[in-house]
Structure formats: structure tokens, C-alpha cells
Amino acid sequence: MRFNRMLLSTTLVIVALVIQVSVLARLHLPGAVPDLVLLTVLGLALVYGHVGGALIGFGAGLLSDLAPPADHAAGRYALVLCVIGYLAGLAKPETGRLKSATGPMVVVVVAALGTTLLYAGVGALVGDDAARHVGLSSLLFTAALYDLLLAPFVVPGVMALARRAENDPLAETGSAAKASDVSSGWLSSGTGLRIGNQRGGLRIKAARSRMARAGRIKGVKRL
Template sequence: MSRRIALALLAVGAAVIVQTTLLARIPVFGVVPDLVLLTVIACARRLDAEPAVVLGFTAGLVIDLLGSAPLGLRAMVLTIVAYATVRTRERFEISVPTIGVAVWGIAFGGGVLLVIVGTLFGERILSDPLVLRQILLGPVYDVILAAAVLPLMTRVLGGDRRREMVL
């Protein structure tokens, strides 16, 4: 296992701990930012394609094991989020606003996918009165949190120096 992959796994583990213990207890307007999703996006920007997708799956599986949702729901969503990040990472690293828009778009897509797939799995996500607020505000909170997470993960994981940007 390479140093980058080990550091990415540690970062996802730390994000899971912070997400489940701290952020879950302090919702803003009933919505909590998805730190695990954001960490998967940040790591997928710096890892090769296969480790990034496996990291997304692993992060989602850990969240599934800690929650009450059907096993594999978040794993599938975070795998697709990691894949989308890998496929678009070269295109959205033009400027800081472009990175913010890309993070919002991927987080929004992940939230919509979670609602759709969760509904198909029998979860009553669409009947939740806060679902629209979660879908719209969650990615905004993720973009705000990305101002700290993306530069940190860039420093931790390293990467191609010509592509590195500090927000």
C-alpha cells in the first residue's frame, strides 16, 4: 500500500469520526455538511482512479455500517462520487471558483443520488420534510467546508505541483 493511499484512508477514518460524533450533533438549519463525501472528493483529486473509487466504496461502507440505512447505499453513492471526481478533476482545477462549483455539483449530485437510491431501497427519504433543504443546503455547506479540507488534503497527499491550488 502506498503512502498516499494510507494517508487517504486515515483521512477518511478521521472524517467518519468527526461526521458521526461532532457534526451530527450541530446541524445548521436542520442540515449537516457531509464531511465524508467532501473528504472522498478531496482524496479522489489526488489518487489514481482505482484507489480513489475503492476509497469511496470503503468510506461509504463504513458509514453504512455505523448507520441504520440499508448496507451499501452510501457505499454506492460515494463510489459514484469518487468516480465522478476522477473523471472531472482535470477540468475543474482551473480556478478557485471553478473548484467550488465542481464541489457543489458533485455534492449536489451525490445528495440527489442518495435520495433516489434510498427511496428505491425502501427508505422514506422523499417523505422527509427536510429533504429539499438537505439537497440544496448540504452542498453549500460542503463548499464552505471545502475551503479548509481541499487545501489540507492537497498538502497531506501531495500531488502534481503544477495542479496544486490553495484556496
């Protein structure tokens, strides 16, 4: 991944994680907690593709595993978001532009359901059966509902920032500098040609004036 992608992705994930832990988790909504980190990963994956989505999902999940008050094994959510980021990246439009909001909304709902199921499944493998006590059906419904309501305010903004960062101002500056070098080279070479032509013209004019002057002097002597 390029540096600007890494910097933007890290910044957005950290901001989303801080808001989720400090604000959304304290709302005490029934069922699941709105997953702002998941929506950020989805927005980036829809721009960067499946490889970028998998890498960003793994990093975001690992930060979520380590952020307090984490009560599960480290790496559990990293595995889940890595898979979800990879699958969401496969839905990246070929042209890079979305024709409608239907596709991203479907991706959000499927990702919310898939994240909850994968998280509960991995928890069952390691002996964590908390989802059974809370109610898996309630978690699935509330996770999809909260994420779907929050998605229009998060996913488009994340995608817009990711596309803007893809322009790479440093590369544009380098290209502009290269173009200016080329243009200045053309101008210098053209100026050299013009100066050479001017010098040649001056030489020819000087030679003609000398010949004319010599002719006038010879004429005077003949008289």
C-alpha cells in the same frame, strides 16, 4: 493502489468520519449534515484520479454505512460515494495542479447535489422514503451550502497531503542509495585507474633509476 495512498486515505477518511459523527452531526443544523467524508473523498479523487476516487469513495461510504448511528442498509452510501468519487476523479487536472479554486468549488457543489439525489434515489428503490418527509429541496440546498462553506478548509489540505504522500520518501531513499552506489562505483573505478597509473608511473621511474644507476656503475668501471 500503493501502500502510502492506502494508509493516507484510510487515515483521513477515519478522522473525517469521527469528526462528522461526533461533532458535525451533533450541531443539529437545519436540513442536511455537513458531509466531511464527502469532501475528503473529493480532495483525494482530485489527486488520485477516477480509479482511486472510486475505490476511496466505496471504502469511505462503507465505513459510513457501518458507523453508528447508521439507520440505513449497509452499502447504500458506499454505492453513492463510489460513483461520486469516480466522477470527481475525472475532473483531475492533467498537470496535477489547480490553476484556480473555481473548478474544485464547482465539483463540491455538483458532488453535494449528486450525493443527495443518489442517496434519495437508492433509498426510494429499497423502500426508504425519509427524504420526502424532510423535503428534498431543503436537503439539496443545505447540503450544497454547508459543503461549499466547509470545502475551503478541507479540500485544499487533503489535496496537499495527498500530493506530499505521492513523493514516496522510500522511493526517494532507494533512488538516492542507487545514485550513491553508482557514484561510488564511478569513484572506485576512477580511483583504480588513478592507482594503476600511479603504480605504472612508479614502475617506470624505478626502472629509469635502475638504468641510470647501472650506467653510473659502468662508467666507474670504465674509469
